[in-house]
Amino acid sequence: MYKASILAGIFAMSTTAAFGAVVDFENESPLNPDPNVTNVGTSYSNGGITFTSTEDMQLVKTGGPSNGFVPNDSPNNANPFPVDFGDIFLTGDFNGNTDMTLSFGTDLAALSFDIVDIDGPNNTSNHETFVFSYFYMGAFVDSITVSSDDTTLDAEVVTVSYSGLFDEVQIVGTTPGGTRNIGWGIDNINVTAVPLPAAGFMLLSALGGMGLMRRRKRAS
Ligand SMILES: [Ca+2]
Ligand SMILES: [Ca+2]
C-alpha cells in the first residue's frame, strides 16, 4: 500500500512540473473574431501559467491598430537587442494604472520574460514605473523596479529575469497620480521549474529511511 501511494506521489510530482516551451501567445493566432484584439477578462491561462488582474486583460496583435501601447504597438526589436514578440502578446486595459499576476502552480527556480514600452518623460506625471514582485506560497520574496528613468525609448523591450525559489510574480505599473493610461505588453515567458531529480532524490532518501525504520522495528 505504501509503495502504491509513494509511486502515485512521484508521478504527481513529475506531472506538475510539466512546463515546456516558452509561453509566447502564438498559439492564440489568429485572434477571433477581431484579428487585432481579444478581451480575455480578469483570468486567463496559457502553457500552465494563470494570469490574473483587477482589470480586463487583452491579447493584442503586434502592429495592429489597438491599445496595446502608444503610439503604435510594434515592439522595438532593435533596442536594446533583438527581441521577437511574434504576432500576439498580452497586455492590460490601457486605462490608468495596470496590474497582472502570473501564478505557476509549481515551485520555480528561474524566470525571464519581455516587457515592452516602460516609457514617459522623467519627473513628470507621465513617468511610468513597473514593480515586479516575487512570492512563494503567498509570502513576499523579492522585488525589482524598472522605471522610465532606466528605459526611456518608445516601444523599447526590457527583459526581466529572476532566480530564486518562488511560485508567483506580481506586476504593477503606475504613474504619479495614476492619470496616464499605461500601454505595455508582456511576452516570451520562459520558466525554469525546481529540478525534479533533486526533489525525487530527497523523496527516495526519505523512503529509504522509512524502510530502515520498519526493518529495525521488526528486528526488535
Ligand atoms: Ca508573442
Ligand atoms: Ca488599467
Ligand SMILES: [Ca+2]
Ligand atoms: Ca510608448
Ligand SMILES: [Ca+2]
Ligand atoms: Ca508605456
